Amino acid sequence: MQELPFSDKSFDLVVANHMLYHVPDPLRAFREIRRVLRPDGTALIATNGMGHMRQLFDAVDDLVGGRAQLLGQSFGIEVGEALLRQVFGTITWHSFMNPLLVTDPNDLLAYATSFPPGENATVGQRATMLERFTAEVADGAGGLRIDTRAGAFVCSGAGI
């Protein structure tokens, strides 16, 4: 993303879905996106923010070790617009309302252990996490509600 192998003004639309938080220098990536877009082109950039899936991350924080919820904040809702403003002239944020209602605690465990710090959980910690998810699913109305906080920036024009 920081060096796109495309000529200037090649595309009408660039879509970056839930991946720019993997880029070491997001601003550099935005400049590349702007470069390959035609002048009237649009960038669609999806990401999430603080509090995203907090019920799941709370369990990881409590049982494995902290700060799972801080992951991925190099580019998220909170810092996104200020960064994008340096490259694009018009930026609008759109929230995607999609809370999860999870009925299988094994699916929660698979998610929670798919990246650090959860992926480093011991066998014992995984068992404890599954017990917690199982209890929370049983206590919930129709399952465990997981709040999400995600959406997309729609960006166009030239920035400052």
Added chain:
Amino acid sequence: MSHDVFWTNPSYLLEEQYVTSANLGNRSHLHDRYGTSPIPFRAWEAGLVN
């Protein structure tokens, strides 16, 4: 790998996190199976530019 830096570490991302589709698959499965929005994400997103 410290979980403070893994998110933007290219070696970790290529050689561990995304060396197979399993991790991403586990995460996308949760959203696909249990999301309550009447509109799937990609359809919602397409509507932003149509």
